[in-house]
Amino acid sequence: MVEEKRDAMFSLEALKGGNRSEFARLVEANYQLIYRLAFKILGNQQDAEDALQETFIKAFRYLKDFDGRSSISTWLYRIATNEALMILRKHKVDMVSVDEPLAEGEEEKEPLQIVDWCCMPEEELMSSEAKQTLDRAIERLPVSLRLVFVLRDIQGLSTRETGEVLDLSDTAVKTRLSRARLRLREDLSGYFGDRMIALQGKV
Amino acid sequence: MEHEECRHLLGELSEYIDGTLEAKLCAEIERHLLECERCRVVVDTLHKTVYLVQSTASEVQVPQEVRQRLFKRLDLDDFVQK
The missing domain is CATH 1.10.10.10 (Winged helix-like DNA-binding domain superfamily/Winged helix DNA-binding domain)
Known part of the structure; x- marks a missing residue:
């Protein structure tokens, strides 16, 4: 699993002990993934940057509580997703709950566009x-x-x-x-x- | 056109193109596709949609100044790999 390989690159002990150089390596290895996630969820650079910064500020603060049940990158994704949701909430964008079951407006829609565009150059x-x-x-x-x-x-x-x-x-x-x-x-x-x-x- | 069957299979097409759908349902879809032009187009264009998304996914680049501000905000300037 790619995620686990990525985790093996870091000393969890050093990270949990607040080792800044190890944390810098964690940031270096993950900031692009987190930025891309935030950018695609939020749709603009400024919000993506805010989410990126908040994610790693929180990560540094809470690393000592990281229980290792998931990979570190999954854990970072969790924090980043929550940060992105908070920003959307601030903008009051169609804030549906992320919890199951599916909310209104997410139902399956029947395909209406039947055009075969696969062979376009x-x-x-x-x-x-x-x-x-x-x-x-x-x-x-x-x-x-x-x-x-x-x-x-x-x-x-x-x-x-x-x-x-x-x-x-x-x-x-x-x-x-x-x-x-x-x-x-x-x-x-x-x-x-x-x-x-x-x-x-x-x- | 067997609309009822199309509707019944629609929710399975995403897993079908990922190749993770159980064999029995795969066979059912393939049987249906032989006789339903409409669903063939939906499957092909769905496949292409996912392909386009995945092949352009890595195009989001982090601007250099965003990276710099991140390390500054985290007080990690000393560790920035130049």
Whole structure:
């Protein structure tokens, strides 16, 4: 497991004893992951930076209580996710509860966009406009779906690790991931469908 | 078009493309895909969606000044690896 290998790089004893040089190494090894997580959940640089700083301030304060039941990076993800949620709460963004069961607005939606855009050229699929469309679609996801999606598909955590970070069952993680992906597919299909028509018009 | 069956299988497609779905359900989906063009498109575009997300995921870079401010805020300036 990647996470465990990463943990083996650090002396837990030194970290828990408040060793600053060891803590600096922990920050160095994880700050990019935490920033990316916060950026994808919050959607802007300023909030992501605030969450990043708060995460490591709290981590340093509470490391002595870290019980080692999860990997350190999972533990950092937990802190970071909570910080991001607090920032969203401050902005009063559609604050649904992250706990099970699924809240309203997160139900499964039937696919409406049936366009096969898979064979579009790579430069279309990866254009900056396509990426912006994707980013906006991620921002539009309800928070509880977005958290699961970012941890699983962007950060690459396993179902179990995602469940540990968010205190969710495997089933809840899978259900939310499925719903998030279907919504993104729907949004991307709308965009690429239009692009296909535009490109055909040029031929 | 067997709408009822499409709806019934929709929630399983995400695990299907991850390759983590149990064999019995996989077989059921594959049987359905043979006769349902609509669901074939949904599966293919869902797959591509996940691929696009994952292949652009690492593109978020941390601005250099964000890293510097982080180490300063944590009072770790002395340990910054140049």
